[in-house]
Amino acid sequence: MNAVIAAVGIMLVLSLCRVHVVVALIIGALAGGLLGGLGVEGTLKAFNQGLGGGATVALSYALLGAFAVAIAKSGLAHALADKALALVDKQQDGAGGALKWLLIALLLAVAISSQNLVPIHIAFIPLLVPPLLYVLSKLQLDRRLIACVLTFGLITPYMFLPVGFGGIFLNEILLANVAKSGVDVTGISITQAMAIPALGMLFGLLVAVLFSYRGKRTYDLEKVAQAERVDVQYNPLSLLVAGLAIAAAFIVQLWLDSMIIGALVGFVIFSVSGVVRWKEADGLFTEGMKMMAMIGFIMIAAAGFAEVMKTTGEVKTLVDSSAALIGHNKAVGALLMLLVGLLVTMGIGSSFSTIPIIAAIFVPLGVQLGFSPLAIVCIVGTAGALGDAGSPASDSTLGPTSGLNADGQHNHIWDSVVPTFLHYNLPLLAFGWAAAMLL
Numbered sequence: 001m002n003a004v005i006a007a008v009g010i011m012l013v014l015s016l017c018r019v020h021v022v023v024a025l026i027i028g029a030l031a032g033g034l035l036g037g038l039g040v041e042g043t044l045k046a047f048n049q050g051l052g053g054g055a056t057v058a059l060s061y062a063l064l065g066a067f068a069v070a071i072a073k074s075g076l077a078h079a080l081a082d083k084a085l086a087l088v089d090k091q092q093d094g095a096g097g098a099l100k101w102l103l104i105a106l107l108l109a110v111a112i113s114s115q116n117l118v119p120i121h122i123a124f125i126p127l128l129v130p131p132l133l134y135v136l137s138k139l140q141l142d143r144r145l146i147a148c149v150l151t152f153g154l155i156t157p158y159m160f161l162p163v164g165f166g167g168i169f170l171n172e173i174l175l176a177n178v179a180k181s182g183v184d185v186t187g188i189s190i191t192q193a194m195a196i197p198a199l200g201m202l203f204g205l206l207v208a209v210l211f212s213y214r215g216k217r218t219y220d221l222e223k224v225a226q227a228e229r230v231d232v233q234y235n236p237l238s239l240l241v242a243g244l245a246i247a248a249a250f251i252v253q254l255w256l257d258s259m260i261i262g263a264l265v266g267f268v269i270f271s272v273s274g275v276v277r278w279k280e281a282d283g284l285f286t287e288g289m290k291m292m293a294m295i296g297f298i299m300i301a302a303a304g305f306a307e308v309m310k311t312t313g314e315v316k317t318l319v320d321s322s323a324a325l326i327g328h329n330k331a332v333g334a335l336l337m338l339l340v341g342l343l344v345t346m347g348i349g350s351s352f353s354t355i356p357i358i359a360a361i362f363v364p365l366g367v368q369l370g371f372s373p374l375a376i377v378c379i380v381g382t383a384g385a386l387g388d389a390g391s392p393a394s395d396s397t398l399g400p401t402s403g404l405n406a407d408g409q410h411n412h413i414w415d416s417v418v419p420t421f422l423h424y425n426l427p428l429l430a431f432g433w434a435a436a437m438l439l
Contacts, residue, residue: 002035002314002317002318002321003032003033003035003036003309003312003314004032004309004312004314004315004318004343004344004347005318005343006031006032006035007028007029007031007032007033007035007305007308007309007347008028008032008343008344008346008347010024010027010028010031010032011024011025011027011028011305011347011392011393012024012346012392014027014028015392015413015417016413016418018411018413021298021301021392021393021412021413022297022298022301024392025298025301025302025304025305025393026047026301026304026305028305028347029043029047029304029305029308029309030043030047032305032308032309032312032314033046033047033308033311033312035312035314036308036311036312036313036314037312038308038311038312042311043308046304046307046308046310046311047304047305047307047308048304049304049307050303050304050305050306050307050308051300051301051303051304052303055300055303056260058296058297058300059260059296060260060263062289062296063260063263063264063267063289064123064126064263065126065289066263066267066284066285066287066289067123067245067249067263067266067267068123068126068127069284069285069287070245070266070267070270070271070275070276070284071127071242071245071246071266071270072127072130072131073270073275073276073284074238074239074241074242074245074270074275074276079239080128080131080132099139100139100141103132103135103136103139103141104141104145104146104149104209107128107129107146107149107150107153108149108150108152108153109153110124110128110153111124111149111150111152111153111154112153112156112157114153114154115153115154115157115158115161115164115165115166116157116158116161116163116164116165116166121154121165121395121399122154122395122396122398122399122402123263125150125399125400125402125403126402126403128403129146129150129400129403129404129406130403130406133224133404133406133407134221134224134225137219137221137224138221140216140217140218140219141216141217142213142214142215142216142217143217143219143404143409143410143415144208144212144213144217144415144416144419145208145209145212145213145214146400146404147397147400147401147404147410147415147416147419147420148204148205148208148209148212148213148419148420148423148424149205149208149209150399150400150403151389151396151397151400151416151420151424152201152202152204152205152424154395154396154399154400155201155351155385155388155389155396155424156198156201156202158170159194159197159198159201159351159381159382159385160191160194160195160197160198161191162190162191168352169351169352169355170190170194170381171190173352173355173356174190174355174359174377174380174381174384175188175190175377177355177356177359177360177363177380178359178363178373178376178377178380180359180360181359181360181362181363181364182363182364182367183363183366183367183373183376183377184373185373185377188373188374188377189374190377190381192374192439193374193375193377193378193381193435193439194377194378194381194382195435196378196431196432196434196435196438196439197378197381197382197385197428197431197432197435199431200424200427200428200429200430200431200432201424201427201428203427203431204423204424204426204427204428205423207423207427208419208423212419212423213419219407219409220407220409223407223408223409224407224409226407237275238275241269241270241273241275242270242275244269245265245266245267245269245270245273246266248265248266248269249262249263249265249266250262252265267281267285298392298393298398301393302350302393305347305393306347306350306353309344309347310357315344315357315358315361316361318340318343318344326365326369328369330369330370330371330436330437331433331437333365333366333369333371334371334379334432334433334436334437335429335433337358337362337365337366337379337383338379338382338383338386338429338432338433338436339429340358340383341354341358341362341380341382341383341384341386341387342383342386342387342425342429343387344357344358344387345383345384345385345386345387345388345391345394346387346390346391347387347391347393350388350394350395351384351385351386351387351388352384354383354384354387355380355381355384358380358383358384359380362376362379362380362383363376363380366379366380371436372439374439375435375436375437375439378432378435378436378439379432379436382428382432382435382436383432385428386425386428386429386432387425389420389421389423389424389425389428390417390418390420390421390422390424390425391417392412392413392417396420397412397416397417397420398412398416400416401415401416404416
């Protein structure tokens with residue numbers, strides 16, 4: 001069996017059996033390395049070499065966690081939650097529909113903005129979602145729906161709009177790697193290439209919102225209260241400082257292109273202003289880093305897993321095997337390329353890291369099959385984005401879980417990974433294949 005398929009399969013099965021994702025990634029990497037002929041020593045060497053690739057992201061998220069705790073201390077998120085809770089209490093029985101849709105729209109808008117308008121990625125989730133859990137639970141909103149809404153906002157903007165993270169993914173990674181692999185991308189409209197796959201994401205969101213999770217789901221309000229409904233004192237000054245700290249963090253991040261420095265500047269503003277007392281700063285910083293530690297360790301382990309997969313050389317073998325099955329059938333070729341992209345991305349956990357791996361192989365194959373440059377860009381871009389939603393190691397699923405599981409009532413695999421896989425990867429496969437055949 002191909003080592004990549006085996007490694008990803010083992011990782012996914014273990015995750016579905018509720019084995020911790022970090023453990024599942026390590027075991028999957030070991031199995032893949034052994035099947036790929038690296039041996040125990042070679043597998044561990046490749047895994048250790050890859051760990052450094054996730055260190056920057058892990059440190060960024062740890063510092064963002066500390067910044068998030070400081071914002072929570074200021075009371076900004078709780079002020080918003082208190083306003084929403086007051087509206088819930090005023091609602092008559094059965095009349096909370098408007099507030100429900102308002103909260104869904106708010107979370108969707110913030111998630112979309114986090115990729116393009118204010119590129120902070122998942123940093124907003126631990127700031128905004130936990131204080132809203134009590135409100136969401138009183139409205140009996142299904143958290144699987146919220147996970148789908150957040151994941152849509154974290155993925156669709158970067159795969160369609162060339163601004164913010166989208167500019168990096170579409171221009172600097174996707175187009176650059178397709179051009180590097182021998183296809184002239186001059187004059188290609190990237191939004192046109194990715195429009196139909198993006199519609200697939202929208203289709204999945206509508207199914208989740210209007211059909212799959214529209215029913216009510218009961219959560220233990222006592223657990224929510226113990227986790228988040230603590231008395232947080234806030235006043236106009238603390239809210240103003242929070243606004244200034246957030247603005248400063250965003251500006252610094254955009255200026256220096258560093259989430260680490262941006263979060264650090266925001267935390268320092270809280271400390272200097274007195275909203276976070278100097279003697280409390282160390283404890284709050286540690287608490288915030290703990291909050292995001294799981295995401296950091298999973299991202300580090302995923303980087304090691306990815307390095308093992310690359311070192312085995314089995315990705316190319318997988319593609320070559322697919323090419324042998326394809327022959328000259330464009331329809332089968334497009335489908336198999338998308339499926340290979342799905343497997344690779346689910347293992348690596350990052351569409352940004354997947355594109356350079358698959359573009360060098362998919363582009364010559366697409367040319368050989370007679371696909372247009374626009375269709376090749378679409379196939380490679382969709383193949384890279386596939387799996388981001390349904391991967392246990394993707395920050396597009398880890399982020400929503402970090403906020404929704406603050407009270408221990410939201411399972412990462414069954415409440416984030418499985419719902420987003422079903423609602424986004426399957427439509428993306430279908431719409432991506434249709435786009436490849438039409439363009």
